[in-house]
Amino acid sequence: MIELYSPLDSLKSGRWFKLICGASFQHLPAIRSLALAYTLAGVDCVDVAADPAVIEAAKEGFAIARQIADAANQGNRPWLMVSLNDGEDPHFRKAEFDATQCPSDCPAPCEKVCPTDAIAFSEMVSGVIDARCYGCGRCLSACPENLIFARSRVSTPETILPLILQPEIDALEIHTQAGNFRHFQRLWKEIAPRSDRLKLLAISCPDSPDLLDYLASLYELISPLSCPLVWQTDGRPMSGDLGKSTTYPAIALAQKVLNSGLPGYIQLAGGTNQHTVSVLKKKGLLGRVAGVAYGSYSRKQLTPLLDRLEAQSLADGNKPYLECYPDLLWQTVALARESISQIKPSLSS
Structure with a gap:
C-alpha cells in the first residue's frame, strides 16, 4: 500500500x-x-x-x-x-554557435558532453537543438575553438x-x-x-x-x-x-x-x-x-526510456505519448x- x-x-x-x-x-x-x-x-x-x-x-x-x-x-x-x-x-540561458564555423576535423567534444543531446551534426540539424538545451554550460568549456556562447x-x-x-x-x-x-x-x-x-x-x-x-x-x-x-x-x-x-x-x-x-x-x-x-x-x-x-x-535517469519512447512512436507513426505504451510508462x-x-x-x- x-x-x-x-x-x-x-x-x-x-x-x-x-x-x-x-x-x-x-x-x-x-x-x-x-x-x-x-x-x-x-x-x-x-x-x-x-x-x-x-x-x-x-x-x-x-x-x-x-x-x-x-x-x-x-x-x-x-x-x-x-x-x-x-x-x-x-539557469536562464541557451548555448548557441554557428556550426558552419566549426573546423571539419573537429572531434565535436561539445556533442559528447551535452547531457540532453542538444547538440547534433547531421543533415537534419547542425548545431544546438534549442528546445533541448537547459543551459548547463558544459559545451562552452569543451569547445576547442571557443565558438560557443550563452544567450541569456x-x-x-x-x-x-x-x-x-x-x-x-x-x-x-x-x-x-x-x-x-x-x-x-x-x-x-x-x-x-x-x-x-x-x-x-x-x-x-x-x-x-x-x-x-x-x-x-x-x-x-x-x-x-x-x-x-x-x-x-x-x-x-x-x-x-x-x-x-x-x-x-x-x-x-x-x-x-x-x-x-x-x-x-x-x-x-x-x-x-x-x-x-x-x-x-x-x-x-x-x-x-x-x-x-x-x-x-x-x-x-529517465532519458533512456524517453529516447525509446521517441524512437518507438516515430516508427509507429504516433505522437510520443507515454500512456500509449504501457510497458514503457x-x-x-x-x-x-x-x-x-x-x-x-x-x-x-
Whole structure:
C-alpha cells in the first residue's frame, strides 16, 4: 500500500520531493512525459520554465496522470511551479554557435558532453537543438575553438503577470543572488499584489559571503507572506548527474542557511543526486531540511526510456505519448518512484 502525502504535508514533514524540469528546458514531449511519470510516482512539485507551451505540456502530463490515478483511486496532483529570474542566471540561458564555423576535423567534444543531446551534426540539424538545451554550460568549456556562447534571458513583467493569473500555477520560484536586491525588489513589486494566489513561494540562491544578510533582506521585503516560503539552496547548479561529490556543496549550503535560523523551509538543489539523502542522514539533517529538488540527475535517469519512447512512436507513426505504451510508462514510473522513495520510503513498497 502506497502512503500518499499532500505537497503541503510533505513540506511540513520533511518528505518534500521536487522535480526540476529546467528553467530553460523546452523539449515538450520530454516535459509531458516527465510530468506524467513523476506524478504517478508521487512527486510533490514540478518546476518548469516560464513558457506557455512548457506549462501546457506539464499540465497535459498531470491530466493524464490524474486519469490513470483516479482509475486506481490513488494519487495527488503535485504543485506546478514556474521559475523566474531577477537578473543574469545560468539557469536562464541557451548555448548557441554557428556550426558552419566549426573546423571539419573537429572531434565535436561539445556533442559528447551535452547531457540532453542538444547538440547534433547531421543533415537534419547542425548545431544546438534549442528546445533541448537547459543551459548547463558544459559545451562552452569543451569547445576547442571557443565558438560557443550563452544567450541569456531575464524575466519581465510582460511574462510574469499572465503566468501568475493562471489558476493552474500553484507556486513561483525566483532565482536571485546576493547583490541583486534592487532587481529582486522590482520583480517582487509585480508579484506581490497577486501573491495571495500562490500556494508556495521559493527563492533560489547560490552561496556567497553575503548570502545570509541578503536572504534576511529579502525576507523583510516579502513579509508578511500569505503562503509557505522555501529557501532553495543552490549548491552547485545543474551538476547532479556528474558524480557523488556534487551533492556536498548543496548540503553544506543548506546547513549554512538552516543554522542561520531564517524563517521558512530549506530545500536542497544544485548537485543533488542518488547520494544526497544518505549523506543528509549521516549528518543528521534529514527531517531538519524540508526536502530535496532533483534536476539533471532525475531527468537523466529517465532519458533512456524517453529516447525509446521517441524512437518507438516515430516508427509507429504516433505522437510520443507515454500512456500509449504501457510497458514503457510503468518502467518510467518505477524509475521515478525509485528516486522519490529515497525521501518517501513508503513509496518503495
